[in-house]
Amino acid sequence: MNRLPVYLQILTDLELTETSQVSSDQLAALANVNAAKVRKDLSYLGTYGTRGVGYEVAFLIYQIKRELGLLTEWKTIVVGAGNLGSAITVNGGFASRGFPVVAIFDVDPRKVGTIVGELTVRNLDEMCEFVRANGVQIGVLAVPSTAAQSVADDLMAAGIGSLLNFAPVVLTTTKGVTVRNVDLGVELQILGYHEQLRGQASSQPNRVSV
Amino acid sequence: MNRLPVYLQILTDLELTETSQVSSDQLAALANVNAAKVRKDLSYLGTYGTRGVGYEVAFLIYQIKRELGLLTEWKTIVVGAGNLGSAITVNGGFASRGFPVVAIFDVDPRKVGTIVGELTVRNLDEMCEFVRANGVQIGVLAVPSTAAQSVADDLMAAGIGSLLNFAPVVLTTTKGVTVRNVDLGVELQILGYHEQLRGQASSQPNRVSV
DNA sequence: TAGATTGTTAATCGATTAACAATC
DNA sequence: TAGATTGTTAATCGATTAACAATC
Structure with a gap:
């Protein structure tokens, strides 16, 4: 479930402010979603709420972590020691979130x-x-586009489980390897699209938004 | 439409291999989606296909760029000159994709x-x-979590249009500012979840995948 | 008990896709 | 004309959400 990490972050913040109980209404407001959706998402984990009261923050954090597989550490390597690879290795703080970077290659x-x-x-x-x-499970590709497929092939041959790819290419994958692509250019393109809509909204108000 | 950038990337690749025509079937195979979905997505841009033939690659690229607002350049600044900010500024190659980074701050x-x-x-x-x-339209936040909200407030006060935020915090935004969050930790968490599923699939085959 | 909130059902909404007439 | 492929309709599927009985 894609929304669980969002709830996890909010709950972690709440725990820091000494909040021990939270209702689906409060959580929904913080996550900008519908309260019924929050309850449905959480009920998927089990029936951990208390009617008339809400949910216990610490317990919910634990259950979400369990569901997301964050109670285990997943060994991670970074390929590419450029600025991006270094950023991920050094200040990503991923070790504290369950993803210790055990090696970096270039x-x-x-x-x-x-x-x-x-x-x-x-x-x-x-x-x-x-x-x-x-037994490394996760590989982060912070290499140029031209090298990405080749490195991915090597990692898959070596038995890696999942890849996080920052190169703007569609990787060909074998077996049951999970690949997640993060194309920062696409992120910007989406913002550009919104900027354009903003422009249209003020000048040509004859177009329904998408 | 969130799939247009994906089609754009595929079409750009196709153009490099001298392919001038493409069918919805081919495009669908490359994008790993249903052909009917491709046709529906593209028909949203206008009726630019030719029955019995397919779509002209170059023309489609132009139309998608027009729709996404990529025919205009959007002035972009990067805040934070650490490894992440440097990576984005230097090797992101965003200028060639319509997002010239015009300044970097620290x-x-x-x-x-x-x-x-x-x-x-x-x-x-x-x-x-x-x-x-x-008249900068887009700001990229590559600063520590603790600084993100403050920098965002300043940028919004200065009239920025959109923010791309790499800090793992939920930003409070004013007015009609568009914010896109990229939490690299969450990306890894999602991979961790898949790794866990893989483990469960082999040991406890009594659980339906989500 | 009275008030509050969950867990879940059933209705609604939107997105996906099969199917096919239109037409190159 | 025969084959291929689009554009679009209508059916299907899944996700969202309102509503409310259960219950703390």
Whole structure:
């Protein structure tokens, strides 16, 4: 369920402000969704609410984490030690969210051996062996578009489970590997679309929004 | 329409391979969707196909760009000159996709004045004035979570149109500002969820997938 | 008990897709 | 004309939400 991470973030914030109980109405307001939807989403986890009272924040956090598989750590590697790969490795704070970055790789000999965060950049040649030997589950592709498919092929051959791909290409995948594409250019394009709509709204009010 | 950027990318690839005509069947296969959906999506742009033949690639690219507002350039600034902000400014290649990054800002005096790509990092103090003076439409927030709301408030006060936010916080927004959140941690969490499902599928085959 | 809120049903809404006449 | 493919209708499917009995 795609909305559970949103609830999780809100609940985590609430816990920091010492809130121990929350109603579906409150949660819905914070998440900008319908209260019935919140109850339906949460009832999917089990019947953990108390009628007339609401939900216990800490318990709900635990149950969502359980459902999302965040009680386990998933070993993650980053491929590409450029700015993006470094950003993810260093300040992503992913380790605290259950995704320890256990290695970072690059093909550029000038980058191999340098330090990124707490890791030393390894040579791409060692990647497959490392994945196999350490049972790495998740690979983050922060490489140029031209290299993405090749790196993905290597990782899949080495038995990786899931890929997070930042290169703006449609990867060909084998087996049951899950791929998630994040194209930052597309994110901007969507904003551009909204900017255009804004312009049309003020000048040509004869068009229904989509 | 959220699928148009996907079609656009595929069509652009096709154009590079000298393909001038494409059918809804072919496009659907490349985009991993139903052919009827492709035709319905494209018919929204207008009736640009030819029965018995298909669609002209170049013309379709133009029409999608027009619809998405990609024939105009949208002035973009990046706030935060860390690894993430640098990655976006330098190798995002967003300028070629219609989003020229016209300035980058940081609060850290050690970063102000340094060069990122073709830009000199400016002081955050100058940001509002710059946005107003140059009519910047889009702001990219590559700052720590703690700073995100404050920077967003400043940008909105200065009249920015849309924000792309990488900080894992729910921003409070005023007026008709469009905000798009990209939480890389959430992206990983979704992969973690799939990893967990994979594990359950092999051990406990008594659970229907979601 | 009275008030509040859940869990769930049933209605509604919108998105997807099969099917096919139109037509190149 | 025969084959291919669009554009669109109508059916299907799934997601959202209003409503309310259950119950704390």
